[in-house]
Amino acid sequence: xxxxxxxxxxxxxxxxxxxxxxxxxxxxxxxxxxxxxxxxxxxxxxxxxxxxxxxxxxxxxxxxxxxxxxxxxxxxxxxxxxxxxxxxxxxxxxxxxxxxxxxxxxxxxxxxxxxxxxxxxxxxxxxxxxxxxxxxxxxxxxxxxxxxxxxxxxxxxxxxx
Amino acid sequence: xxxxxxxxxxxxxxxxxxxxxxxxxxxxxxxxxxxxxxxxxxxxxxxxxxxxxxxxxxxxxxxxxxxxxxxxxxxxxxxxxxxxxxxxxxxxxxxxxxxxxxxxxxxxxxxxxxxxxxxxxxxxxxxxxxxxxxxxxxxxxxxxxxxxxxxxxxxxxxxxxxxxxxxxxxxxxxxxxxxxxxxxxxxxxxxxxxxxxxxxxxxxxxxxxxxxxxxxxxxxxxxxxxxxxxx
Numbered sequence: 001x002x003x004x005x006x007x008x009x010x011x012x013x014x015x016x017x018x019x020x021x022x023x024x025x026x027x028x029x030x031x032x033x034x035x036x037x038x039x040x041x042x043x044x045x046x047x048x049x050x051x052x053x054x055x056x057x058x059x060x061x062x063x064x065x066x067x068x069x070x071x072x073x074x075x076x077x078x079x080x081x082x083x084x085x086x087x088x089x090x091x092x093x094x095x096x097x098x099x100x101x102x103x104x105x106x107x108x109x110x111x112x113x114x115x116x117x118x119x120x121x122x123x124x125x126x127x128x129x130x131x132x133x134x135x136x137x138x139x140x141x142x143x144x145x146x147x148x149x150x151x152x153x154x155x156x157x158x159x160x161x
Numbered sequence: 162x163x164x165x166x167x168x169x170x171x172x173x174x175x176x177x178x179x180x181x182x183x184x185x186x187x188x189x190x191x192x193x194x195x196x197x198x199x200x201x202x203x204x205x206x207x208x209x210x211x212x213x214x215x216x217x218x219x220x221x222x223x224x225x226x227x228x229x230x231x232x233x234x235x236x237x238x239x240x241x242x243x244x245x246x247x248x249x250x251x252x253x254x255x256x257x258x259x260x261x262x263x264x265x266x267x268x269x270x271x272x273x274x275x276x277x278x279x280x281x282x283x284x285x286x287x288x289x290x291x292x293x294x295x296x297x298x299x300x301x302x303x304x305x306x307x308x309x310x311x312x313x314x315x316x317x318x319x320x321x322x323x324x325x326x327x328x329x330x331x332x333x334x335x336x337x338x339x340x341x342x343x344x345x346x347x348x349x350x351x352x353x354x355x356x357x358x359x360x361x362x363x364x365x366x367x368x369x370x371x372x373x374x375x376x377x378x379x380x381x382x383x384x385x386x387x388x389x390x391x392x
Contacts, residue, residue, distance in 0.1 A: 003381045004167050004170060004358075005242060006358050006381045006382070007170070007331065008173065009173070009317075009347070010346060011317070012317060012332075013265070014267060014268055017279065017280070019253060019319065022212065024211075045185040061207050063208055063210065100183050102172075102346070102349050104328065106326075126193055151187060152189065159192055161326040
């Protein structure tokens with residue numbers, strides 16, 4: 001037997017009183033060993049910030065959730081993961097929800113200090129070379145900066161999973 | 162009865178211009194397809210940090226008094242694509258109050274807030290994949306997508322399931338609601354069989370006499386609990 005999955009619908013604009021939870025943006029304490037802070041902006045096809053988005057970061061035993069603020073900014077505090085099996089570079093899975101997204105989006109965040117591992121990563125190799133930079137955060141004075149572009153120039157690579 | 166075979170999914174497209182907000186938010190490029198073996202290897206969700214309080218499953222007892230509205234039980238089973246129950250998974254719900262107003266400060270619909278209703282709930286499915294909430298029926302509300310636009314009554318659902326690919330955010334609707342025929346969000350699902358999957362079933366056996374109406378709504382998550390195929 002194979003059942004057809006229940007279809008998706010948008011998260012809508014009014015989840016901010018329901019989905020956030022205590023310390024949701026921090027999968028680990030900011031002062032714990034290996035903790036990194038990731039900041040970014042969620043922007044639409046006109047380059048405007050998306051103030052009613054929700055992003056989730058997942059890896060191993062870590063999970064963090066961040067709504068976007070009026071400027072479309074989100075942030076996570078996570079422990080940088082180890083390299084995965086089969087030559088995967090360290091990465092986070094990121095899911096993106098927003099009003100206007102009838103289905104959520106799935107993408108990956110890679111780390112800027114892993115150039116060698118990133119070059120060998122089997123998933124990055126499935127992505128056109130000119131679009132790979134959308135998946136790699138940049139070091140911005142000790143904080144990692146990673147913007148998500150839903151559409152248009154510099155559109156972030158999303159994955160079908 | 163349609164004789165068309167069931168498709169593999171009923172999901173809406175990203176771009177559905179009748180729902181205006183999709184126009185600048187839908188990605189323009191096709192998603193990069195990951196091979197099936199990656200699909201199974203993705204780590205499962207870890208929502209253990211999301212605390213579930215003793216009244217989180219009962220949206221009618223979260224304040225000093227009872228909320229106004231039609232008291233309602235919403236329950237069902239969460240299944241995987243093989244029809245197996247998905248136990249111990251987080252289910253989050255949120256909704257407008259009986260007047261069609263969200264607590265969210267961004268909602269400016271001039272309908273009354275209810276001091277006894279927030280409209281947010283959480284629970285874990287039991288060993289048979291069952292969830293159950295007690296709430297009041299949400300009202301329809303206007304939005305500005307197009308002239309005289311109204312959302313049908315609905316409850317938002319967020320589910321995790323056993324793996325990353327089983328993550329689902331969706332909305333549950335109510336049988337017989339005339340607004341469903343006019344709703345571009347529901348109608349983004351092209352196949353009527355897909356839209357029907359989002360409509361709960363009124364159930365007299367779930368209804369508690371002298372207390373609350375009962376609705377049943379089962380949810381099927383993408384993916385399988387079964388051991389992945391070995392290469």
